[in-house]
Amino acid sequence: xxxxxxxxxxxAEFVVMDISASPVFVQSGNSVVITWSASEVNSCSVTGTNGxxxxxxxxxQNTSIIFESEVYTFTCLDVEDHxxxxxxxxxxxxxxxxxx
Numbered sequence: 001x002x003x004x005x006x007x008x009x010x011x012a013e014f015v016v017m018d019i020s021a022s023p024v025f026v027q028s029g030n031s032v033v034i035t036w037s038a039s040e041v042n043s044c045s046v047t048g049t050n051g052x053x054x055x056x057x058x059x060x061q062n063t064s065i066i067f068e069s070e071v072y073t074f075t076c077l078d079v080e081d082h083x084x085x086x087x088x089x090x091x092x093x094x095x096x097x098x099x100x
Contacts, residue, residue, distance in 0.1 A: 014040045015084050019074040025094040028067050032091050035060040036074050041084065044076035069093050 019036040026032050037058035038044050045055040049071045054061050063070070073088040 015076065015078050016040065017044075017074060017076060017084060017087050019046065019072065019087050019089045021072065021089045021091050024090065025092050026066050027094050027096070029065055031063045031065055033060055033062055034072050034089070038074075038076050038084075041076040041078050042081060044074065046072055046074050048072045063091070066091060066093070 015038065017036075017038045019034065022033045022035065024032075034046060034048075034052075034054075036044070036046055041057055043055070044057050045053065046059075046061075047053050048063060050064060050066065050068075052061075052063050052070075052072070057076070063072075070091045071088050072091065073086050075086045076084045078084055
C-alpha cells in the first residue's frame with residue numbers, strides 16, 4: 001500500500017505567480033494590458049471586478065474599457081490541484097485635471 005506520510009510537502013511552495021497591469025493608472029474610457037504568468041501549476045485564471053475573465057497559465061490581454069478602478073485577481077491550481085494564494089493587481093483611474 002502507499003505510504004503518504006511523507007507527502008506533507010505542499011507543491012504550492014514551489015509555485016511562482018506574477019501578474020501586472022500596464023499602465024496601472026488609466027484615464028476613464030481607456031483599457032490597459034494585463035499580463036500574467038505562473039510556473040509549477042496545472043491551470044490558472046484571471047478575473048476582473050468588471051467581469052473580465054481569462055484563463056491560461058500565462059497570457060497578456062487587453063481589458064475591457066475601464067470606467068472605474070478595477071482589481072484583477074490571478075488564481076491558479078498547483079500540480080496537485082490545490083488552490084494557490086491569489087495574486088492581484090489594481091488598476092486605478094488617473095485623476096482628471098480640469099481647467100477652470
